[in-house]
Amino acid sequence: MTSADSRPSDMSAAVQAALQRGDRQGALALLREAERAAPADKALKMQRAMVCRALGDLPGALSALDEALSLDPYDFVALLSKGALIERTGGERAAAAIYKNALTIAPPDDELPPPLRAPTARAREVVARTREALEAHLKARTDAVKAEVSDATRRRFDESLGIFSGRTKVYSQEPLLLHYPRLPAIPFYDRALFPWFAELEAATELIRGELEGALEAARGDFAPYIAYPKGVPVNQWGELNHSPRWSSLHLWRDGERQADACRLCPKTTALLEALPLSDQPGYAPTAMFSALDAKTHIPPHTGSTNVRLLCHLPLILPGPARFRVGNETREWKMGEAWVFDDTIEHEAWNDADELRVILIFDIWNPFIDEGEKALVRALLAARKEFYEA
Numbered sequence: 001m002t003s004a005d006s007r008p009s010d011m012s013a014a015v016q017a018a019l020q021r022g023d024r025q026g027a028l029a030l031l032r033e034a035e036r037a038a039p040a041d042k043a044l045k046m047q048r049a050m051v052c053r054a055l056g057d058l059p060g061a062l063s064a065l066d067e068a069l070s071l072d073p074y075d076f077v078a079l080l081s082k083g084a085l086i087e088r089t090g091g092e093r094a095a096a097a098i099y100k101n102a103l104t105i106a107p108p109d110d111e112l113p114p115p116l117r118a119p120t121a122r123a124r125e126v127v128a129r130t131r132e133a134l135e136a137h138l139k140a141r142t143d144a145v146k147a148e149v150s151d152a153t154r155r156r157f158d159e160s161l162g163i164f165s166g167r168t169k170v171y172s173q174e175p176l177l178l179h180y181p182r183l184p185a186i187p188f189y190d191r192a193l194f195p196w197f198a199e200l201e202a203a204t205e206l207i208r209g210e211l212e213g214a215l216e217a218a219r220g221d222f223a224p225y226i227a228y229p230k231g232v233p234v235n236q237w238g239e240l241n242h243s244p245r246w247s248s249l250h251l252w253r254d255g256e257r258q259a260d261a262c263r264l265c266p267k268t269t270a271l272l273e274a275l276p277l278s279d280q281p282g283y284a285p286t287a288m289f290s291a292l293d294a295k296t297h298i299p300p301h302t303g304s305t306n307v308r309l310l311c312h313l314p315l316i317l318p319g320p321a322r323f324r325v326g327n328e329t330r331e332w333k334m335g336e337a338w339v340f341d342d343t344i345e346h347e348a349w350n351d352a353d354e355l356r357v358i359l360i361f362d363i364w365n366p367f368i369d370e371g372e373k374a375l376v377r378a379l380l381a382a383r384k385e386f387y388e389a
Contacts, residue, residue, distance in 0.1 A: 004377045016045060024055050025060055049077060051080060058089055074104050080119050087126065094363045096130035098103035099123035100166075135165035152190070159327045171326035175343040177283075178305035180376070183367055189309060189324035189339040193366045196275055200313060203271055204335050207359060208315045210265040211289055212303070215357075218264060222247040223289055236299040239313070239324075245293040252287040254360075255280060270321075278308035280361045280377055282384045292350040303342030307368055307376050313359040319352025332358065339363070 011371060018027035031048045038044060049064035062117070065082045079102035087095035103123055106112070112120060137162055146154055162168035172187045191197055215222075225248045226240045234241045249300060250258045251269060262269040277285035282369040283304075292298065303310070312323070316334040321332050340346065350356040 001342060003149070004102060015051075019051070019054075022229075024051055027051050028055070040071060042068045043388070046078065046081075048292065049078075050264045053085070058085055060243045061085055064090075071130075071324040072141070074105055076102055076107070077116070079105070080116065080122060083123055083126075084119060092126045093133075097128050099127050103127060129330065133168045135161065135167055138165060155328070162327065168327045171342040172305050173341065173346050174302040175305045176344065178307060178380070179343075180365075180372075183306050183365055185306075185344060186324075186341055187328045187344055188330070189341070189366075191338075194337075194363075200271070200275070200311075200337055201335050203267075204313065204315065206266075207271070207313070210221050210268050210316050211357060213358075214261070214264045214289065221261070222249045222289075225290065231385070236301065238355070240296075240298070245296045246298060247290040247291045249291075250286065250288040252285045253287060255284055256283050272361055275361070276363050278382050280308075280362045283380050284308055284362050287359070289357055290360050291355055291357045292321075292348065293355060294353045296350050298348040300345045302345055306341060306343045307372075308312045309339050309341045309365050309366050310342045310360060310362050311337055312335070312354075315329060315359055316355060316357040317352075318354035318356065319357045320349060322349045332356075 015027045018024070018030060027237070028051050031044055031051060035041065035044050035048070035377075045064045045068040045130070049061045049068065052058070052060035052064055056304055060083050062082065065078050065085065068078045069082070072078070073261050079098060081099035083095045086098050103120070103307065106120055108121075109117075112284075141221065142157075149157070159168065163170055171185070171187070173179065194315075197329060222244075224240070224242050224244055225246045226237045226243070228234050228237065228241050240246050249261055251261050251265065251272065252258060260326055270283075272287050279285060312332070314321075314336070317332055317334050323330055323346065325340045325343045368376070
């Protein structure tokens with residue numbers, strides 16, 4: 001039988017017959033003959049890799065897999081097999097990068113053929129173990145230097161180290177409406193940028209008193225924060241859509257002052273009016289009391305634009321409550337405000353057994369100048385005009 005007049009099925013059968021006889025060299029010779037006739041047949045190269053591995057020729061098997069990957073760089077089985085060979089010849093650290101590439105294109109676990117489940121699990125173990133060892137090594141070698149820097153620098157560096165080792169991901173700004181270029185992607189902003197924090201935090205009890213009055217007088221006016229109409233995809237909001245578990249009472253909403261709520265909270269309103277609220281008619285400011293029920297989770301999401309930032313001030317905090325922006329998670333503390341970029345993915349948890357309420361309002365990004373503010377107002381007004389027409 002020659003390669004010119006043999007069909008692929010015949011050749012495969014001949015190879016299998018040779019392997020069943022224990023004639024691995026004969027099977028290899030048949031495969032090489034078939035490859036001369038069909039040099040772009042990836043399946044033949046995968047078979048040659050298998051036979052070479054059975055013969056103990058690991059370099060030959062690796063060469064065959066590289067040839068298969070040159071034809072299809074996204075072949076999951078070829079990448080997984082290459083990782084296993086590299087692990088045998090060079091160790092886990094050498095194999096980790098190959099395994100990582102394979103895992104990025106791995107099918108879902110429930111779609112994995114049974115023979116691939118154990119090798120895939122092994123790949124995950126090697127990648128995780130290598131990542132942990134790398135991060136431990138990097139920390140050990142940088143701890144002495146890190147001891148000499150500020151807390152803010154240390155937090156930023158630790159996030160960088162986590163990304164560098166592969167433990168954490170890079171979170172970028174993902175605004176739903178307007179992305180303004182060249183603004184920094186900072187999860188939590190430095191308090192020094194907001195000299196009015198002292199006045200705001202000092203008024204915590206005053207604002208809390210007005211909130212408690214609003215809760216008593218207008219509890220029914222606290223409306224579900226998520227309220228998608230029927231027929232609209234709710235994505236991650238299915239559990240909270242139209243749910244009172246996350247509700248809000250607005251003082252300003254999309255730039256409109258809410259007279260009834262402001263009448264209930266006159267001192268809070270006056271305080272907010274003295275702050276650099278983000279004034280974008282039809283869009284901002286928004287200021288509200290945000291109430292989250294016990295044991296409730298707000299899933300990851302992003303906000304509308306990075307030209308403005310959000311400020312949080314906790315008012316009712318009956319127990320532990322967490323907030324994550326990007327890679328940084330903090331716990332709310334009474335009397336302490338923070339400002340964050342909500343175009344970076346964020347989520348919240350009320351881990352306590354009772355209601356948690358915070359004041360939320362938006363302010364201009366401090367890196368936007370007055371001319372840019374005017375331009376943004378005009379831009380958003382033009383968009384509104386276009387769609388209303």
